[in-house]
Amino acid sequence: MMTRRGLIQLLGAGALAGAAAPAPAQELDPVTGLSLQALAEGRRHGYTPVRTPNGRSLPFTMEDGVKQFHLVAEEVEHEFAPGCRARCWGYNGVTPGPTIEAAEGERVRILVSNRLPEPTSVHWHGILLPNGMDGVSGLTQPAIQPGETWAYEFTLRQAGSHMYHPHADEMVQMALGMMGLFIVHPREGNADWNPPVDRDYAILLHNWALHPGTSRPDPSVMQDFDLWSFNSKVYPATAPLLAKTGERVRIRLGNLSMWNHPMHLHGHRFWVTGSDGDRWPRSSWRPEVTHLVGVGQMRDLEFVADNPGDWAFHCHMSHHTMNAMGHGIPNPVGVDQSQVENRIRALLPDYMAMGRDGMHDMDGMAMKGPTNTLPMAAGNGPYGSVGMGGMFTVLKVRDDLQGDTDPGWYRQPHGTRAYRVNKS
Numbered sequence: 001m002m003t004r005r006g007l008i009q010l011l012g013a014g015a016l017a018g019a020a021a022p023a024p025a026q027e028l029d030p031v032t033g034l035s036l037q038a039l040a041e042g043r044r045h046g047y048t049p050v051r052t053p054n055g056r057s058l059p060f061t062m063e064d065g066v067k068q069f070h071l072v073a074e075e076v077e078h079e080f081a082p083g084c085r086a087r088c089w090g091y092n093g094v095t096p097g098p099t100i101e102a103a104e105g106e107r108v109r110i111l112v113s114n115r116l117p118e119p120t121s122v123h124w125h126g127i128l129l130p131n132g133m134d135g136v137s138g139l140t141q142p143a144i145q146p147g148e149t150w151a152y153e154f155t156l157r158q159a160g161s162h163m164y165h166p167h168a169d170e171m172v173q174m175a176l177g178m179m180g181l182f183i184v185h186p187r188e189g190n191a192d193w194n195p196p197v198d199r200d201y202a203i204l205l206h207n208w209a210l211h212p213g214t215s216r217p218d219p220s221v222m223q224d225f226d227l228w229s230f231n232s233k234v235y236p237a238t239a240p241l242l243a244k245t246g247e248r249v250r251i252r253l254g255n256l257s258m259w260n261h262p263m264h265l266h267g268h269r270f271w272v273t274g275s276d277g278d279r280w281p282r283s284s285w286r287p288e289v290t291h292l293v294g295v296g297q298m299r300d301l302e303f304v305a306d307n308p309g310d311w312a313f314h315c316h317m318s319h320h321t322m323n324a325m326g327h328g329i330p331n332p333v334g335v336d337q338s339q340v341e342n343r344i345r346a347l348l349p350d351y352m353a354m355g356r357d358g359m360h361d362m363d364g365m366a367m368k369g370p371t372n373t374l375p376m377a378a379g380n381g382p383y384g385s386v387g388m389g390g391m392f393t394v395l396k397v398r399d400d401l402q403g404d405t406d407p408g409w410y411r412q413p414h415g416t417r418a419y420r421v422n423k424s
């Protein structure tokens with residue numbers, strides 16, 4: 001008869017073998033779109049795996065009880081939205097790099113291979129670790145030279161929302177897209193994280209100086225950026241956030257851009273429940289509809305999706321919900337340009353006099369920009385142009401949501417939509 005101790009040993013060995021053996025890492029669950037590996041880890045530790053809109057989690061292998069990841073720093077071909085591509089830098093073929101997910105208490109090893117033309121390093125932003133694992137080139141380690149692979153290894157002593165990014169030529173490497181999310185799930189039974197969420201989204205906020213007509217982000221720009229992104233995508237290419245009515249949702253927001261972003265959610269009140277510092281005590285949670293995510297910060301927003309509809313979620317800096325546009329131009333609002341338009345066309349054949357009555361006509365339908373350049377605002381909703389770009393997406397709350405399938409546009413119940421009073 002098997003002793004209790006023997007049974008535990010057998011189960012332990014089985015669990016280890018199961019984790020180490022097949023690695024169906026890239027195989028996706030058809031219902032949620034999450035990887036089978038991430039779902040299995042969530043079941044094992046009792047958490048909901050994180051969803052990275054327009055992105056994915058980094059697969060791992062188990063090596064002698066250590067959860068091992070491999071990041072490859074390299075140049076990547078990236079599409080911000082259809083019609084706009086650029087040569088960026090990232091990890092494993094994408095920007096932002098894949099999301100690293102692990103559980104509180106686990107030991108992780110992260111191999112970093114440098115396929116860039118210059119030295120790099122990786123800093124684990126917000127993670128408590130030994131000094132020599134902090135990834136600050138020159139200070140805590142020599143830089144990782146092109147062609148080299150280095151290993152970082154540490155035990156996760158905390159749960160929370162964190163990030164990773166280079167700490168070598170940061171200005172250039174981050175401006176070109178090198179960054180990623182590092183989510184540490186709470187160990188099972190950690191009451192600080194109650195109630196658990198049904199959907200856990202994670203988004204990195206960033207800005208890019210991809211000047212009209214070019215295809216390589218310009219790292220020298222400090223303020224006047226051309227593109228503002230969620231996980232390196234701009235609206236209308238940002239994936240919608242989905243929730244079934246009644247589900248508890250978390251949105252983890254990290255900001256590695258050069259601006260602060262007041263993030264605004266329509267139709268719901270959320271609670272700010274934590275930062276990359278830690279899970280906040282319940283007494284510090286507060287209800288908001290707009291919350292500032294400062295440069296270098298992370299914030300966790302949580303709410304119950306109790307209001308069906310298509311709800312805007314966006315940065316409230318109005319230039320941050322725009323795609324490429326000129327700054328520092330003369331103000332055209334209210335100026336009759338009809339006499340000068342033809343004279344300018346003699347010099348610039350495609351010139352369009354615009355902006356007299358506002359800039360709504362600068363959306364994708366009306367205006368064609370230089371090659372590889374998105375219109376300032378675009379996106380079509382059920383009632384016409386949404387006239388947005390950049391840091392904008394839609395939270396879709398539905399009673400009958402099926403898995404992670406986009407349910408299309410919301411059908412508002414009769415008599416619940418704003419209505420026209422007179423014809424113009």
Ligand SMILES: [Cu+2]
Binds near residue numbers: 228259315320
């Ligand atoms: Cu913003």
